[in-house]
Amino acid sequence: MKVLAINGSHRPGKNTAAMLNMALEEIAAQDVLTELVELSEVDIKLCLSCNKCLMKPECAIKDDAMAGLAKKMIEADAIIFGSPVYFGNVSSLFKIFMDRTRWMHMCCNLLDGKIGAALTHAGLRNGGQEFTQMLLERFTQGHGMHLVEARDPDKGVFNLGPMGTMFDSLKGENIKWKRDVSEDPLSCMMCRSLGRNILRWIKK
Ligand SMILES: Cc1cc2nc3c(=O)[nH]c(=O)nc-3n(C[C@H](O)[C@H](O)[C@H](O)COP(=O)(O)O)c2cc1C
Structure with missing residues (x-):
């Protein structure tokens, strides 16, 4: 199995x-193969909107980067999508990636039945x-994947995926920021819970 x-x-x-990585660590601890792909290190070209993928399940752009990533996606049992919030939305890099996956579901859902999950991180508390998160989840479901959330079946407290923030507290009117997500215990707990839920589902 691979996530x-x-x-x-x-x-x-x-x-x-x-x-x-926190979610992946939970999964790797059970001897499941894991891999993190940084889109910033993959040269993905823009979708040309040529609509050729409406006829055949393939992309007209023959870039090795996206072809390699698509192969990894098709081979995986579960995929976790993560994006920071940029202007209240997914990052531009993630949107380019989303558009380039169109061929994987227009004729037939090549990711159908896989386990899918999403998480996000932003600067502000309500940023x-x-x-x-909902955009990422909609994308996951649009590809026919079975969406798994961070909800711990024994505790049942979380309804969405992990959503981190840099916001820490207010000192007067000045915002104190967290150093990084490691100082956000709720998000860390949710990421680990998400990893365990993915494991539960791929084992099913
Ligand atoms: C172009 C841009 C737009 C951003 N827009 C928002 C925003 O709308 N809301 C917010 O809370 N943070 C926003 N941020 C802050 C990022 O979400 C935040 O720094 C996040 O932690 C980045 O994730 P990373 O550490 O994985 O890169 C923005 C950052 C950038 C670069």
Whole structure:
């Protein structure tokens, strides 16, 4: 079994990557293969809107980068999508990636039946995480994947995926920021819970 995580942050190894890695660590602990792909390190060309993928399940753009990533996605049992919030939305890099996956579901859903999950990270406390999370989840479901959330079946407290924030507290009218997501215990707990839920589902 293999679980793939795809990070849409323009900054590899930062908060969104750390969240994805927390989920992957739970999965890797059970001897399942895991891999994190940083979209910032993959040269994905823009969708040309040529509509050729409406006729055949293939992309007219023959770039190795996207072809390699699509192969990893098709081979994976579960995929976790992560994007930071940019202007209340997914990052531009993640949107380019989304558009380039169109051929994987227009004629037939090549990712159908896989386990899918999403998480996001933003600067502010209400900085657009919920909307971005819903976009990521809609994308996952649009590809026919079975969406798994961070909800712990024994505790049942979370309804959405993990959504981190840099916001820490107010000192007077000045915002105190967290150093990084490791200082956000709720998000860390949710990422780990998400990883365990993915494991439960791929074992089913
Ligand atoms: C272009 C851009 C737009 C952003 N827009 C928002 C926003 O709408 N709301 C918010 O809370 N944070 C926003 N941020 C902050 C990022 O979401 C935040 O820094 C996040 O932690 C980045 O994730 P990373 O550490 O994985 O790169 C924006 C950052 C950038 C670069």
